[in-house]
Amino acid sequence: MTPAATEPHVYADLDVLRQTWSSKPGLFGWLSSINHQEIGRRYILTAFIFLLLGGFEALLMRLQLAKPENTFLSAGRYNQVFTLHGTTMMFLFAVPVMEGMGIYLVPLMVGTRNVAFPRLNAFGYWMYLAGGLFLYGCAFFNMVPDAGWFSYPPLSGPQFSPGKGVDAWAQMITFTEISALCVAVELVVTILRMRAPGMSLNRIPMFCWSMLVQSFMIIFAMPAVMIASTVFLLNDRTLGTHFVNPAEGGNPLLYQHVFWFFGHPEVYIIFLPALGMVSSILETHTRRQIFGYPALVLSLVGNGLIAFGLWVHHMFATGLPQIGEAYFTATSMMIAITSGVQIFCWLATLWSGRLRVTTAVHFVFGFIFIFVMGGMTGVMLASIPLDLQAHDTFFVVAHFHYVLIGGALFPLFGGFHYWFPKFTGRMIDERLGRLSFWLLFVGFNATFFPMHWLGMLGMTRRVYTYVPGLGWDRANMAATIGAFIILLGGLIFIANALRSRGSGARAENDPWEGSTLEWEAGSPPAPYNFPNLPVVTSRTALWTPVAERSIVVGLREDRREILISNVLDAEPHHRSVQPRPSLWPLLTAFGFSIGLAGSIFAFFWYYVASVLGMIGLIGWFWPNRPLEVDP
Amino acid sequence: TLFSLRRRHRSLPQETLERLHQASAGTEAKLRTAVAIATGITVLILFGLTVVSISVGKIVSASMAPAGSLTIEVTGAQWWWKIRYANDDPSRILQTANEIHIPVGQSIAIRGNSGDVIHSFWVPSLQGKRDLIPGQPTYEWLQADRPGEYRGQCAEFCGLQHAHMAFWVIAEPADRFNAWMDHQLEPAMEPADEQSRRGREVFLKAACVLCHAIRGTGAGAQIGPDLTHFGSRKTIAAGTLVNTKGNLAGWIADPQNIKPGTHMATVPIQPAEMQPLIDYLESLR
Amino acid sequence: MKRLIVLAIAAASLASAHDREPLRPHDLWLAWSLDPGIIIPLALTGLLYLRGATSVHGVSSKQRLYFWAGWFLLCIALLSPLHPLGEALFSAHMSQHELLMVVVAPLLVLARPLVALLWGLPFRWRRTLGQWSKRVAVQRSWRFFSHPMRAWWVHAAALWLWHIPRFFQATLDDGWIHSAQHVSFLGSALLFWWSLFYAYGKVRYGASVVYLFTTAVHTSILGALLTFASTVWYPAYVATTSAWGLTPLEDQQAGGLIMWIPAGLVYVIGGLFLFAEWLRESDRVVNRRSYARSGEYAA
Amino acid sequence: MSERRTLDVSGLPPYEISNQAPLFWGQVLMCLIEGTLLCMLIATYFYLRLGIDVWPGPGVHPPGLTLSSWALIPLVASCVGSYLASEAAKKDSRSGMLLGMGLNLSLAVIFLVLRALDWNSLNFTWASDAHGSIVWTILFLHSYDIVADILMTAVLIVIVASGRYGPRQRIGVHVDSVLWYFLVGIWIPLYGVVYWAPRLIGASR
Secondary structure, three states: OOOHHHOOOOOOOHHHHHHHHOOOOHHHHHHHOOOHHHHHHHHHHHHHHHHHHHHHHHHHHHHHHOOOOOOOOOHHHHHHHHHHHHHHHHHHHHHHHHHHHHHHHHHHHHOOOOOOOHHHHHHHHHHHHHHHHHHHHHHHOOOOOOOOOOOOOOOOOOOOOOOOHHHHHHHHHHHHHHHHHHHHHHHHHHHHHOOOOOOOHHHOOHHHHHHHHHHHHHHHHHHHHHHHHHHHHHHHHHOOOOOOOHHHOOOHHHHHHHHHHHHHHHHHHHHHHHHHHHHHHHHHHHOOOOOOHHHHHHHHHHHHHHHHHOHHHHOHHHOOOHHHHHHHHHHHHHHHHHHHHHHHHHHHHHHHOOOOOOHHHHHHHHHHHHHHHHHHHHHHHHOHHHHHHHOOEHHHHHHHHHHHHHHHHHHHHHHHHHHHHHHHOEOOOHHHHHHHHHHHHHHHHHHHHHHHHHHHOOOEOOOOOOOOOOOOHHHHHHHHHHHHHHHHHHHHHHHHHHHHHHHOOEOOOOOOOOOOHHHHOOOOOOOOOOOOOEOOOOOOHHHOOHHHOEEEEOOOOOOOEEEEEOOOOOOEEEEEEOOOOOOHHHHHHHHHHHHHHHOOOOOHHHHHHHHHHHHHHHHHHOOOOOOOOOO | OHHHHHHHHHOOOOOOHHHHHOOOHHHHHHHHHHHHHHHHHHHHHHHHHHHHHHHHHHHHHHOOOOOOOOEEEEEEEOOEEEEEEOOOOHHHOEEEEOEEEEEOOOOEEEEEEEOOOOEEEEEOOOEEEEEEEOOEOEEEEEOOOOOEEEEEEEOOOOOOOHHHOEEEEEEEOHHHHHHHHHHHHOOOOOOOOHHHHHHHHHHHHOHHHHOOEOEOEOOEOOOOOEOOOHHHOOEEOOOOEEOOHHHHHHHHHOHHHHOOOOOOOOOOOOHHHHHHHHHHHHHOO | OOHHHHHHHHHHHHOOOOOOOOOOHHHHHHOOOOOHHHHHHHHHHHHHHHHHHHHOOOOOHHHHHHHHHHHHHHHHHHHOOHHHHHHHOHHHHHHHHHHHHHHHHHHHHHHOOHHHHHHHOOHHHHHHHHHHHOOHHHHHHHHHHOOHHHHHHHHHHHHHHHOOHHHHHHHHHOHHHHHHHHHHHHHHHHHHHHHHHHOOOHHHHHHHHHHHHHHHHHHHHHHHHHHHOOOOOOHHHOOOHHHHOOOHHHHHHHHHHHHHOHHHHHHHHHHHHHHHHHHHHHHHHHOOOHHHOOOOOOO | OOOOEEEEOOOOOOOOOOOOOHHHHHHHHHHHHHHHHHHHHHHHHHHHHHOOOOOOOOOOOOOOOHHHHHHHHHHHHHHHHHHHHHHHHHHOOHHHHHHHHHHHHHHHHHHHHHHHHHHHOOOOOOOOOHHHHHHHHHHHHHHHHHHHHHHHHHHHHHHHHHOOOOHHHHHHHHHHHHHHHHHHHHHHHHHHHHHHHHHHOOOOO
C-alpha cells in the first residue's frame, strides 16, 4: 500500500486500519477469515473448478453421442454423467459463481468495508464447499445420482432408484441452498443498509440492483426446492412418507409444481447478475452513463416478479386444463418484454456512447447475439402447440444453453476480464482474451446450433444413444466437434488467467476509467477496501470530479466499525461494529455437514446436525473476550 | 448491426471524457423515443404471436377425437409400450405392444397411463407430447392424414433404457386397418410345420411364459409384451432392433447385451432349441 | 379514514342479494340490477364526491380521474349483468371479486376521496364525523390495522376463508352472507392497498413491493389450486354452467386462472408502479442533503 | 496536500438497538425464508387434499382441537415476555431482560408440553398416508423452530445473567424477540390448516 503522503485525500491511519481489518496470519487465519474479498475469491475459484468438472462431463456426453449406437459410455454411466452435469452446472457452478462475484464486488461498489454478516458469509462458503465435496465424494463411493438434475419421482423414488445416489443429490441441494440463502440475506442487508452516504436508491450501480433482485428471488424460490428435494423426495425415500407416492394419496405432479416454482426463478437467479455485469461493462466502455437507468431497474424487478408466475410452462406436457393455454402462453411471452427493454437500453447506450473495444466488450457482444437467439427460441417455446413438439427434445437443450451460456456465462467471462485487475492487481492479456472469446463463440454455436435442428427432427433429450438412419448423425458429430472447440477456448481462457495473474502488467486502481466505486479502491483492494468511505453525489460516482465529492471521517479505526445508512437516500444512520474473524463458522458448517451427510443413511443424523450446529452457533455468538462495550 | 456499430465508433476520434459521460438532453430524448418505439413493436409482435399461438392451439384441439371414437389405451412401462384397443364389446378388446395401427383420416383418442414411472407419449409427425403419469390418466388424440409408418418415442426421461423406448404408428386405410384388427383379435396361429411346433414347446417349457402371453396357448402372463402376433411387428424390444430372425436370436440369447438393464430376463435356451423357437415366434404373424 | 367509504360500500353491498333464478345467456344484456339498496348508496357516494370535490381545494384532476374510474367500475361490478352472471358462473363471480379487489380498490385508494366526501356532507354531519374520527380509540385501532403487515393478513384471511367451499356455498344461498363476503373482499382490499400507499409515506414503498409480491404469490397459489383441482369445489354451479357452454370444471378452472394470471398481473404492475415511485422519491430526498447533492451530473 | 471535503459521522450513535439494526434486517429476511417454507407446506397440504376423496383417510381422526387450542393461550401470552425483554434491551435493563426472557421461556415450555401431549394423541404417523405425511412435517418443522428459539433464549439468559454482555448481545435479545413473534404469528395459519382444515374441507369438498 502506498503511504498516506502520496494519497492526498486520506484522513486515516492506514496502519491501524490494516491491522484492524486484516485476517490473522497463517493457516488459522486462512480458515478463520471473514473478509469478503477472500471469501468471494474462494467462491469464484471453487465454482470454476466445478465448471471444469461439469464441462468434462459435457465432453463425455458429446463423445458418446458423436455417432449412433456408440458404446463409449454405458447407459447407466451416461445417465449418471448427465445428472452430474446438470446438477454441477446449476447448483455448484452457476449460482455460486454469481454469488462469489456479488460477495466480492457489492461491498466495493456500495462503498463499505465488508458484507453485513461476515461470519455468515464464511459459513455460507464452507457449506457450499461441503456440499460440492459431499456430492463428488458420494460419487467416488459409487453413490452417483442418475435420475436427472430435476429428479422427478417416481423415477427418483425409493422403488425405481434404489441405492444412495438420489439421496446424495437431494441432500447436496440442502447444502447449496443454505449457502445461497446466507449470501442472499447478507447481500440484501449490505445493499439496503450499508451504502456510502449519498448513494440513494436511484444511484445504486446496476450490478448491485441485479444482485438485490436476485437475492430476493433466492429468498422466495430456494425454500421451494428444499421442500421438493428434502421434504418430498428424501423423506419419501428414507422415512417412508407419501408425498409423491400415488398409492398412498401422494402426487408425483406435486413435486413438479414445487420444483419448477423454484426452477423457473432459478434461471433468472443465474441470469440477472449477468445482466448487471453487462450494464457495468457497457457503462464504463461506452464512457457514458448507462441509458435508461430507471427502465433497466424496473425491468430487473419486473423480471423478478414475473418469473414466479411462469413455472407451469415447464409442465405443458403433463396435460393442463385446455382453458388455461391462452393465459400460460401470454404470461410466458411477457417475460420477453422486460428482456427486450434491457437489450434496447444497451443498444441505445452503445449508439450514443464512444465505445472502447476490449475483450470484455467482445463477450458482451457475444452475449447480445447469443442471448437474442435464445430469447427467440424462448418465445417459440412459450407457444403451447410448439412447445408440445419441442419439449424434452434437443431443441430445448439448444434453447437453454443459448440462454444460460449466452445469457450468463458470456457476461460472466466478460465481467471476469473486466474486473480481473481488481481481483488480482494485474491486467489480463487482451490478445489471448480475444482468441479465447472467438474460440468460445464459434465453438458454442457449432455445438448448440445443430441441436435446434436435432430437436426438430425428433431427437429427445437424455438419450444415451440413438439408432442410425434417423438423420441425426451429422448434426451430432458437428456438435461434438464444436464441444472440442469450446474446450480449446476454455483452456486458453484458463491459461490466460493463470499467466496474467503471475506476470501481467501491474494494474492501476482504475485502469478502465470506470464509473463505480470499486475502481476507487486499490487493485487489489486493501482489507479495509477504502481508507475513508466515499460519499456519492451522482449515479456515476467516480466520474464526478474529486473536488465535488466528500469522504467520510469519524469512523473508529481500531475496531471493525462500519456505517449503517438509510434505505431510501443512504443518509448515515448509525455506526455499527462488526465481529472479528472466527473459526466458529467453519466449525458450525462442519457440524452441520457431518449431520446432513449422515442423514441420508439414518434420521438420527439430523439430531447430530442439530446438536453440533447448535454448539457451533453458541460458540459463534458467545461474547468476545475482551467484551466489546461501548463508552 | 452490432459489428458495424463497433466499427463506426472505433474510427471516431477521442473526445474529452467529461463531455461524453452525460449525453445531451436532446440525444437522451431521441433515444428514449427510439427505445419506447422498439419496446412497443416488441409488445405488438409478442401480442401477435400470442394470438397466433392461441388460434393454432384452438385449431389443434378442434380436431380432437370426439366422444365415441376409437380409443387406444397406452400404458408406458420401463422400457416398452403396452397398447390396448378399448371396446365396449369385451371380445373385441385387443392387447398388443410397441406398435399402434390406426385408420387414416380418423381422430383416435389416446388414454395414457403408466405402470411405473413417468413416460411421455410422442409421435413427432402426428402430435405433440403427452406425459403418462402413474395414478392419473392423461388424454391425447392422434390423426394421420396419409398412410404411412410414423416413429414414436418416449420423451420423458424414464431410467436406464429411456433411449430405447420407441414404437411405431402405422396408419392404414380403414379397410386394411379393420382387416388387421380382425386378424389381431384372433388367437395365435397354429404352428404350420414341425419346426415351429417344437418351437412352441420350447416357449411353453421355458421361463418365457412367466412374463409373456400368446393367446391360444397356455401362456397368459401380463408382465412383458403380448406376443400373440409378434411376427407381424416391425421391431423387437421397443424399436431397438429390426424384427429379423437373426436379431431375434441375438435378443433372446443375450438381451442385456443389446439393451443393458432391460427387464427381459436372459432365459437359458439350448442352442438346438433356439432355431425352432425363433421360427415359431416369427411365424406368429 | 377509509372506514367511511367502507361503510358506504357496506350499505351498498348489503342489499346486493343475488336473484333466485340463475341467469340464462339470452337475458344477459338485460340483467341490470335495479336494486335500490345498491343504487342509492352508489349514487349518494357519487353526489357527495361531486359536491365535495368542487368545494374543497386540493383535489387534483388525477385524483378525480381515479375516483370516477373506481366509482364507475364499482357500479359495473355491482350493477351490471356481471353480478347476476356470478350466480350462474363461478368464473364470472371471480371476475367480479377481482374487479373489486385489484381494480376498484387501488383506484379508490389512489383517489384519496375521503376529504372530498366529507366536504360533500352538510356541515354538522361533517363536524360530528370529524370529532368521532379523532377519538383515541378510533385512531389507535385504525393505526393498528392499517399497518401493512396486519392489513396483509386481514386481506389474505378474507381471501382464503371465503373460498372454503362451505362458506362460498353459503354466500350463494343467503344474500346477507353474500353481502358480507363482498364487503370483506372490498373492505380488506381497500385497507391493504391503503396501507401499501400511505401507511408510512413513500419511504417504505420497497416494503410495499414485497407485500404486493407475496400477496400475488399466495393468491396465485389459490388460483392454481382451483385450476388444477380435478373436482368441483362449489356444487352450486354444477347445474348452471352448461347453459354457457362450459362444464362445471372448466368454469372453475377459468375462475382459478382469472385469480391467478390477470389478477397476478395487476399486482405486478402495481408493484412496478410503487417501485418507480420509490426511486423517484429517493432522488428527491437525496438532493436535499448538501453533501450528496448532484452537481452538473444531475440524474 | 489538497484538502478534501469531509463528512464527519463521529457524532452518530455507535450502535442501535431497534428495528434499524442490521441484525434485525437479517432476522426479518430469515423469517421471510422460513415463512416461505411454511407457506409452501400449506399449499402442499391443499394440493394433496385435492387428490384424495376422503380427507383425512379412513380410520384417521382429525388432529384434536382441545389441547391445540388451549395451547394457543400460553403461546400468545409468551409474546408479552418477548416484548418486555426487547424493551428492556433497548433501555439496557438487565433485570428487565431476565424477567422478559424468563417469562417467555416458561410460557414457551408450557406450550411445548401441550404440543407434545397433543402430538402424542394423533392416531396416525407420517407413514400412514399423504395427510399424515404433511401434518407431521408441519408439526415437526414448527416444533423444531420453537425448540431452536427456546434454546437461543436460554443461552441469552445465561449470557445476560452472567453480566458479560454488551450492545451486540442486547441486539441479540431484541432480535430473539422478533423471531419469537414470527414463530407465534406463523403458527396461527398453520394451526388453522392442521386442525380446522380437516373439519372444514374434509368431508365434503
